[in-house]
Amino acid sequence: MFQDDFPRLQERYELTDRKLGQGGYGTVLRAYDRRTGQAVAIKVLKNRRTGIGAAVLAAKQQDRALLRFKRGGEIQLMLSGDDPRRVDPNLVFVHAYGLVRHKGAEVPALVMDLCPGPTLEDLLKTGTPIPLTTVVDWGRQIASVLFRAGARDVVHRDLKPSNVIVVDAPHGGLVKVLDFGIARFIRSRGPSRMFSTTIDGHSPMTGLYASPEQRRFRPLDHRSDLYSFGVMLSELLHTGLYGTMSEYEEAFPQALRELVDQLQAFDPDDRPQDALQVYQALTRIRTALEAETVRGRPAEISAGPPAPVRRSAELSREFAGLAVELTQRFSPMHPDTLEQRQAELRFAARAGEAVGAAEWSVLTQDYERAVGRSPGAPSGRSLRGEAAMAG
Numbered sequence: 001m002f003q004d005d006f007p008r009l010q011e012r013y014e015l016t017d018r019k020l021g022q023g024g025y026g027t028v029l030r031a032y033d034r035r036t037g038q039a040v041a042i043k044v045l046k047n048r049r050t051g052i053g054a055a056v057l058a059a060k061q062q063d064r065a066l067l068r069f070k071r072g073g074e075i076q077l078m079l080s081g082d083d084p085r086r087v088d089p090n091l092v093f094v095h096a097y098g099l100v101r102h103k104g105a106e107v108p109a110l111v112m113d114l115c116p117g118p119t120l121e122d123l124l125k126t127g128t129p130i131p132l133t134t135v136v137d138w139g140r141q142i143a144s145v146l147f148r149a150g151a152r153d154v155v156h157r158d159l160k161p162s163n164v165i166v167v168d169a170p171h172g173g174l175v176k177v178l179d180f181g182i183a184r185f186i187r188s189r190g191p192s193r194m195f196s197t198t199i200d201g202h203s204p205m206t207g208l209y210a211s212p213e214q215r216r217f218r219p220l221d222h223r224s225d226l227y228s229f230g231v232m233l234s235e236l237l238h239t240g241l242y243g244t245m246s247e248y249e250e251a252f253p254q255a256l257r258e259l260v261d262q263l264q265a266f267d268p269d270d271r272p273q274d275a276l277q278v279y280q281a282l283t284r285i286r287t288a289l290e291a292e293t294v295r296g297r298p299a300e301i302s303a304g305p306p307a308p309v310r311r312s313a314e315l316s317r318e319f320a321g322l323a324v325e326l327t328q329r330f331s332p333m334h335p336d337t338l339e340q341r342q343a344e345l346r347f348a349a350r351a352g353e354a355v356g357a358a359e360w361s362v363l364t365q366d367y368e369r370a371v372g373r374s375p376g377a378p379s380g381r382s383l384r385g386e387a388a389m390a391g
């Protein structure tokens with residue numbers, strides 16, 4: 001049976017009754033890694049009551065649910081990588097997936113880093129306005145993840161506020177995209193169709209965030225996620241804002257309003273074509289906002305090793321090239337990428353080029369957020385063995 005393909009995890013992980021959250025498919029519980037003592041989060045597939053006399057169908061559904069869970073686990077494991085020191089700060093590190101005993105049954109489970117913090121849905125429910133710069137920073141991080149996924153031909157397909165966790169609540173700023181449960185590889189398996197992996201044939205995507213092509217069960221590509229992202233961004237910007245249209249227009253930079261509209265275009269061809277473009281547009285907006293804060297202040301660029309002017313210019317270009325490479329390999333918000341960008345700006349300044357205080361300030365904040373304050377970050381011990389065991 002299909003179940004035999006799953007490693008048994010109960011010896012390694014001890015489940016508790018503490019519920020961390022719940023979604024359409026899974027319940028996420030606090031658990032412990034018996035070997036390391038580390039607290040982890042385990043998502044267990046919800047126990048579904050099977051219909052009366054539908055044993056055959058139920059078995060089929062159970063198999064499909066397992067398959068969906070397996071694929072979600074594989075995708076998340078692939079995206080977060082198997083090296084805990086190189087985990088993208090905006091993704092949740094996945095330790096393993098397999099079967100655990102829960103409420104007397106063996107159920108599929110996904111073992112992840114524990115990420116304390118509310119989801120964007122929790123924050124939206126409070127109705128408290130969220131500062132503009134915070135929304136833009138969250139958006140940049142989500143765009144960064146979408147770029148990483150898109151570069152690997154993965155479509156998330158279920159991007160919505162309950163699938164994004166804010167680790168430093170409420171406005172500290174590190175966000176993590178969760179739940180690649182219904183994500184799919186595109187090119188490798190042909191155009192994706194929504195209904196192909198859903199349990200019971202129901203659409204798993206909440207109507208509000210589903211792209212028009214998703215609602216029509218048309219083939220999807222990464223631009224479908226950009227639509228969902230646009231809806232989310234728009235919601236985050238409007239929360240707690242009950243003003244008139246003209247107040248709205250005053251509140252947000254025109255470039256941001258245009259981007260949000262463009263993301264929600266009906267036709268995927270009318271949306272921005274990839275997430276990197278979106279990330280870059282949001283970064284320009286963020287830098288412009290920062291410029292209002294740091295106006296008149298020179299960039300306080302922290303010193304590195306001194307180098308002659310001409311060599312500095314060369315180095316600046318070299319680091320710029322490296323940053324582009326690392327963006328492709330990881331993501332624009334990965335600490336390795338940000339480090340090269342910092343070096344690029346540092347040497348540009350030394351070569352006498354104008355480096356804006358705002359640009360430097362935003363980059364420094366990005367870097368600190370990515371490396372400094374991520375309570376969910378793994379200890380650095382290699383979990384390669386776990387990943388291998390899971391695969």
Ligand SMILES: Nc1ncnc2c1ncn2[C@@H]1O[C@H](COP(=O)(O)OP(=O)(O)O)[C@@H](O)[C@H]1O
Binds near residue numbers: 021028163
């Ligand atoms: N790694 C985690 N750490 C802490 N809480 C989590 C974690 N993963 C998920 N959650 C919580 O559980 C909820 C459901 O998780 P999710 O992966 O979205 O499951 P589903 O596929 O059922 O939607 C999330 O909205 C979040 O509140």
Ligand SMILES: [Mg+2]
Binds near residue numbers: 024162179
């Ligand atoms: Mg979810």
